[in-house]
Amino acid sequence: MWAVVLPPSSRPLRLLTCFSPRHGVLMPVLMVGRDRPTQRALALGGLGDVALLDGSEAAFTAGLVSFLAGHVAWVIALRQRPDGGRLRSRPVLAALQVGAFGALNAYLWKRTGQDRIPVIAYSTALLAMSLTALDCGPPKTAAGGALFLVSDALLALEKFGDVHLPAHESLVMATYASAQALLAG
Secondary structure (H helix, E strand, C coil): CHHHHCCCCCHHHHHHHCCCHHHCCHHHHHHCCCCHHHHHHHHHHHHHHHHHCCCCHHHHHHHHHHHHHHHHHHHHHHHCCCCCCHHHHCHHHHHHHHHHHHHHHHHHCCCCHHHHHHHHHHHHHHHHHHHHHHHHCCHHHHHHHHHHHHHHHHHHHHHCCCCCCCCHHHHHHHHHHHHHHHHHC
């Protein structure tokens, strides 16, 4: 996970980061020995990672669509695992994630412009995946879903909210790679 600390400020370093977990190398490693639905979710994440290497708006849209499909694939994969039903018996567990979803979307509402509907649709799928991870898996799976929320919230705040944190790319990559690994089990 050495690539997490590389600054993405120059093209050569950006090319080096394509070998980082966020840009496709982690997904094939995580796929080994996993069931088909989990492999599908990881593959869609890897496809989104590769799309985002381009940096254009078209590539961003392709990445967004891939990650959206990945969240749906994670919901399907997680629903097939045993130990579901935690949220039915204790719905209060979802409060933090639902609250974060509402607060982030409220903050971004005026800032997303023509992307408002796609952002809401994507963040709704992201929340569904995270809540499914909370409902259907052990604590590490729930942590994976929560970390995916954090990772994508950081991306949304930078892209639409003009919030630039120190070591932003490193934070995103660390939370994203950890999320995928924890969800994969």
